[in-house]
Amino acid sequence: MSSDSSSGVPLLYIYHPFEDRVPSAMPKIRSTGTPLGELKRTGDYQHVRISDTTYRVAELDDPYRQYCQCYVRLAKDRCILIDTGCGLGDLRGYIDEHINTEKLPYMVICTHAHFDHVAGNHTFEDVGVCFAGADPEWTMKVIGFKMRTLDNETLDVIKPFRVSRWLQDGELIALDGSEPAKPEASLHVRWTPGHSPDSVSLYDPQEHRLYVGDFLYPYASWDDPLSPPGGLWASFQGSDLPTYVDSLKKVQAFLAELKSKHGTEVTLACGHNSYKEDSSLVDSALQLILDVQAGKLPYTPHEVFELKMWEYISAVDPRAGLLLPADGHAPY
Numbered sequence: 410m411s412s413d414s415s416s417g418v419p420l421l422y423i424y425h426p427f428e429d430r431v432p433s434a435m436p437k438i439r440s441t442g443t444p445l446g447e448l449k450r451t452g453d454y455q456h457v458r459i460s461d462t463t464y465r466v467a468e469l470d471d472p473y474r475q476y477c478q479c480y481v482r483l484a485k486d487r488c489i490l491i492d493t494g495c496g497l498g499d500l501r502g503y504i505d506e507h508i509n510t511e512k513l514p515y516m517v518i519c520t521h522a523h524f525d526h527v528a529g530n531h532t533f534e535d536v537g538v539c540f541a542g543a544d545p546e547w548t549m550k551v552i553g554f555k556m557r558t559l560d561n562e563t564l565d566v567i568k569p570f571r572v573s574r575w576l577q578d579g580e581l582i583a584l585d586g587s588e589p590a591k592p593e594a595s596l597h598v599r600w601t602p603g604h605s606p607d608s609v610s611l612y613d614p615q616e617h618r619l620y621v622g623d624f625l626y627p628y629a630s631w632d633d634p635l636s637p638p639g640g641l642w643a644s645f646q647g648s649d650l651p652t653y654v655d656s657l658k659k660v661q662a663f664l665a666e667l668k669s670k671h672g673t674e675v676t677l678a679c680g681h682n683s684y685k686e687d688s689s690l691v692d693s694a695l696q697l698i699l700d701v702q703a704g705k706l707p708y709t710p711h712e713v714f715e716l717k718m719w720e721y722i723s724a725v726d727p728r729a730g731l732l733l734p735a736d737g738h739a740p741y
């Protein structure tokens with residue numbers, strides 16, 4: 410294995426395989442800061458500027474093999490952070506130094522309560538964290554569980570944090586907090602349960618981007634050390650396949666309406682593996698689950714942390730994969 414000469418970190422863990430999707434010819438919009446599309450790697454994090462106002466931040470050398478994709482949206486008068494990863498470094502300090510250099514006040518939103526999306530929350534104690542209010546009791550239970558132990562192997566502890574707000578389905582989060590929320594200048598909150606009861610997606614109409622957390626992301630090989638294994642996990646306590654189908658249909662209809670009314674093509678900013686996934690993944694994931702429910706697809710057995718799971722992969726779209734519990738749900 411080769412090494413990065415400057416840090417001694419194995420190269421294998423520096424470049425995410427999905428980074429090759431970063432276009433190299435995108436224009437530089439501002440003279441300062443990170444040029445569009447350029448991968449910056451500093452300390453425990455790396456970031457990519459994916460638009461004039463939006464950044465993807467990811468942890469490096471993640472021992473939990475999650476490589477959660479966090480997003481920073483610089484709005485007019487606030488810095489909106491979506492997910493905080495596994496808490497492997499000083500995320501807030503990193504964003505302060507490299508992205509939120511104008512020191513805008515923070516708003517932090519977690520797409521759901523799984524550990525790999527919330528463990529950096531503790532550094533935002535002063536502002537608190539927003540979750541979907543679909544099932545606050547479940548969310549608080551999971552947060553409490555993870556605060557005691559991250560997993561049975563390491564007994565790592567997630568530091569406490571404060572939930573400041575429960576987001577409602579259909580709510581608008583103004584991108585300019587000094588104005589009343591307008592649909593064209595707000596993040597649109599969409600509850601999308603299925604992976605977890607509290608999964609939420611956020612639509613940015615100015616950038617035609619839908620942040621989907623773990624509700625949707627493309628399949629990655631089990632041999633890929635830089636991605637969580639396999640496809641969509643519907644294998645946790647709180648996962649529910651019929652609910653997943655309902656959410657996918659809801660998002661499918663939402664995207665179809667945007668396209669028919671405005672010709673808008675939406676990009677998916679996923680919680681893992683891709684920050685600019687073609688929204689046709691919604692259709693493929695929905696069809697995959699419907700085929701699984703109809704018993705049309707074979708499965709491959711897998712085992713993770715002594716949990717037996719069945720994996721299904723779409724016959725027509727290799728991006729769509731699904732993991733179901735073979736003998737009981739994984740604990741969160």
Ligand SMILES: [Zn+2]
Binds near residue numbers: 521523604605623
């Ligand atoms: Zn998750």
